[in-house]
Amino acid sequence: MKPNRQQFFTITVTLIAALGGFLFGFDMAVVSGIIDPVKSQFGLSASQEGWFVSCALLGCIIGVLFSGNLSDRIGRKKVLFLAAILFLVSAAGFAWSTSYTMLIGFRILAGMGVGVASNISPLYISELAPARQRGRLVTFYQLAITIGILCAYISNLFIQRHAAGASTDGVWGWLFAAEVWRGMFLVGALPAGAFFLLLTIVPESPRWLAQYGRNDEALSILTNISGPEEARREMTAITALSQKPAGGFNELMRPPLRNLLVMAAVLTALSQFSGINAVIFYGPTILKSTGIVASDALLYQVMLGAANTLFTFIAIWKVDSLGRRPLYIVGSLCSAIALAATATCFLAGVTGWGMLLSIMLFLLFFAFSLGPLKFVIATEIFPTHVRGTALSMCILTMWVSDWLVNLLFPMLRDGIGVAATFFIFSACCLISFFYAKKYLFETKGKTLEEIASGEMLPISQ
Known part of the structure; x- marks a missing residue:
């Protein structure tokens, strides 16, 4: 092609x-x-x-x-x-x-x-x-x-x-x-x-095909994607690491895969503990009390959904040029600041557009960092023979974290108040910032095989 x-x-x-x-x-x-x-x-x-x-x-x-x-x-x-x-x-x-x-x-x-x-x-x-x-x-x-x-x-x-x-x-x-x-x-x-x-x-995934010895099919697909020369180079790297049979949970529990799984799972959980679902699903209820939304909750949800979609384009624009690590670190820190500003608005009784602006800023920072990058990171750092199982553990972590947020938010809101709840969300983003700064390593521009082979070492040992 x-x-x-x-x-x-x-x-x-x-x-x-x-x-x-x-x-x-x-x-x-x-x-x-x-x-x-x-x-x-x-x-x-x-x-x-x-x-x-x-x-x-x-x-x-x-x-x-x-x-x-x-x-x-x-x-x-x-x-x-x-x-x-x-x-x-x-x-x-x-x-x-x-x-x-x-x-x-x-x-x-x-x-x-x-x-x-x-x-x-x-x-x-x-x-x-x-x-x-x-x-x-x-x-x-x-x-x-x-x-x-x-x-x-x-x-x-x-x-x-x-x-x-x-x-x-x-x-x-x-x-x-x-x-x-x-x-x-x-x-x-x-x-x-x-x-x-x-x-x-x-087509089927070329890396899965190579895992099961269907190299001709894998090479044909890679050629359609990258051209013949690049496809042959990729195929050589893929076959060098595709000799292992499909792995399972027990293999993931052994170092160094266990360390990668822990890092991906922690970043995934913290991204959900930012309170994004509380903002999306409970937003109309929260903002009705501030005077922003009089009655039409569905219309407000459309506004939030449109903002979340628009801001995600920033990640698409910059993730392969700036890299995963800088976006994640900056986005998590700025999300913490935006959530703290939202909590301060509730604490100080600030209503109207000031409140809406702080929430929109959180959506902006989340949409180019904590939201999409957890998927990018989790799909990159594991070798092919355990990648599906490893990703399933990370996604399971996401769903359990979502469940905890949805379960606890109404109780926290009615118990300690909305302001304190948003300060907790802000603290989770701050923890994510420090954790990513210490453990997250950059993977931009590297093939999955280069990452899996151990050539990419964490920035902090």
């Missing part, structure tokens, strides 16, 4: 794989618009409502636990197909559910799809991307998540505002007018179906 065709091929495959991130964001955010109507229609108690919202996390954990090792054994592409099927079945099934039990079942299936996609999509992208573009292309996955969240908010808002005047005749009238929440969830079947169909044209 000519250079421009190689770039087109690489970007096309990346965007298709990133649809897993889009569906991840859409499925997790769409529920924000359906909680109240589902609760009303099915007469849910407080405990039933809590289980309805949180059961997707159980699915996420299940999806993460089996997908990493499975992808190491049967391939990345097949597991991505599985994620697409889970998204498609859950979206259609949820929209046609007639009982609380069915809702829970399909919600868990959706969570499994999210868990699989959150694990395998960035892994697949990292294994296809050329070294000089890998950070940027993996960051596309985080961008797709933010776009998925934004599209879910916009879709919910559109359906909510147009349902009142819609006809209730026929199937579509029943879905979009009589029971608005069904239409909100069914919209997700469209990108899920597109994801399934488009996966038929993407």
Whole structure:
């Protein structure tokens, strides 16, 4: 392929794989618009409502636990197909559910799809991307998540505002007018179906193919991505490190892989302890008390979603030129400052645009550092034979951390107050700053094989 065709091929495959991130964001955010109507229609108690919202996390954990090792054994592409099927079945099934039990079942299936996609999509992208573009292309996955969240908010808002005047005749009238929440969830079947169909044209990961001795296929794919000369050099490096069979958890627990796993898991947990989900999901509730938002929570969510998407482009722009380490260190420190400013606004009774500005600044700093870079780092630092399993451990850490934040935030908010809670979030970002400064090493411009071979040594020993 000519250079421009190689770039087109690489970007096309990346965007298709990133649809897993889009569906991840859409499925997790769409529920924000359906909680109240589902609760009303099915007469849910407080405990039933809590289980309805949180059961997707159980699915996420299940999806993460089996997908990493499975992808190491049967391939990345097949597991991505599985994620697409889970998204498609859950979206259609949820929209046609007639009982609380069915809702829970399909919600868990959706969570499994999210868990699989959150694990395998960035892994697949990292294994296809050329070294000089890998950070940027993996960051596309985080961008797709933010776009998925934004599209879910916009879709919910559109359906909510147009349902009142819609006809209730026929199937579509029943879905979009009589029971608005069904239409909100069914919209997700469209990108899920597109994801399934488009996966038929993407190749398998060349590094996974080489791991199982399918070198000719791997070389052909690498040639389409990097050209014949670069492909042959990469193939030589890949085959030199692809003799080991797929590894498991026990191998990850032995040095030096254990040290890398600890670093990636700590950075992942701290990124979620920044309180990003509290800002995204509880933001409307928080800011209503400040006078910024009078009544329309969905409209406010669209504003936050748009800002989060826009700011992620900074990471795409700079991650391969400035590097992972500088962005992570600067972003975590600035996030700590922005969260401390937000806490101070609550403490001092500052409302209106001052409050909104401090939260928007946090979203800006998070979107180019703590948000996307945890995926970039976790997909780069492990060798091929354990990469799927290692990434699944990091993503599991992300989901458990999310669960803790979502569980504890309402209690902290009502117990010690919003200001003190945001100071805690700020402290977590500050810890992330010092931890990354000490342990995080730079990987920009290096192939996955150069990183895995031990040529890249941590900056702080």
